[in-house]
Amino acid sequence: MTEVRDTKDSGKALFATREYAIGDIILQEDKPLAILSHTTSYSAKNDSPFIAIAQAYQQSNTQLDIEAKLLSLYHPQADTANPAEQELWKNSQSAAENDDRLHKIIMIACCNSFQGGYVYEHASRINHSCQPNAIVNIQEDTGALLLRALTPIVVGEEIGISYAGLYLYTDTRARQHVLRRDKFFDCACVRCQEAVDPANMIPCTKCHPRHQSHLDEATQYDDDDEHPVKYMMWKSDQFVCESCDYVETLKSSVATVVHSISDKVLQFLEQYKEQDNSSKASSEQKDNAPQDEQDEELESLLQEHLSLASSVLGARHWTTNLLLLLYLDRGLKQYHKKLIFQQAADDDMQLDLAEHIDHLQRITQFVKRLKLHLHPGHLLSDVIVGIARALVSLSDVKSAQYATRWLDHLIGYEPFLSEALVKVVDSLKSAWTRMEADEPAHKKLKG
Structure with missing residues (x-):
């Protein structure tokens, strides 16, 4: 159970009125109050997202009681002293066309919407924290929202989620930049x-x-x-x-060089996200030749930025590790595509897999060094499962056992995995059990 309270510096916020253990459901909302465009990326230099919000709201025929709930959510005031909010206020005005109510709705969407433009009655009051104690999961088809505890939560503790996505794993300077740019605070x-x-x-x-x-x-x-x-x-x-x-x-x-490379990587990560989303959207088209060329160009840029970050900033800097994670994710997808056609991993693929495992070990150590109150699975669950699948595909007991050791990194994270991923994890673990049971028979045959 939760309640909304006023805070000293952060407006209204959501607080726990009972204790929660890791994985407990804190809040459920079956549907959003409104869907205000399908973007959460706004820019003071480009008013088209603001216009999209205005158009989405005008076409939604929102009922008066829902509009009242929307207007009760946080939005900057005209006299705000925050430079980022001043910028939002000024640059969203033109999209509202002198309609004060619509102007407020646009700012509310910018400050309170989740991925997909979803705005909720209760969840949209949850403040951001770079050390979050809860996580939101939204069903894309229905907009149903589930809020779970990431850490033990005591009575009276404020609920905090991350607005930063992947950038939660960057340094303070980068996180501040992203939050100021995307959420205006x-x-x-x-x-x-x-x-x-x-x-x-x-x-x-x-x-x-x-x-x-x-x-x-x-x-x-x-x-x-x-x-x-x-x-x-x-x-x-x-x-x-x-x-x-x-x-x-x-x-x-030295600090100037570090900041310069960090800024380049931040800019590239945005480009990567946009192009990756574009690639997914066009994956069902028959003619993927232009998209394939873009993917090749993107991979080349990824390698270029990774080489720059690692050769100048070293193995422990956030830039190197987040780029390495993207590189690992792409590598695992390519590995599994090859496996579909080849049925078994050849020597080159096994060398690639060894490199992927080394990369995952490095990124895992990086996550641990950050000392976040988050399970490593929050960032690494997909690539851990990808590594385990690749190891099991080698069809020998030692590799399957090694796969289960990697899957053990997800122990305690099960409540946050999708049902489909839980089934994959269970299947991979049972593969080792089957291989281990069959091993004596194989040895007898060899003898």
């Missing part, structure tokens, strides 16, 4: 106020000198246990080496 959550930022970590510039800003391969990949890389972490607006205490300040050329 400056996040002041506990995580954003922490002095130490483990997502922003680079090899020490003194311990590991660069050649024209680039790291040598041993430092870049950091896979020599006998000679571990020494890292600088972002602490209170400067990089500080954990080993030698060497400092690179905010105004240093």
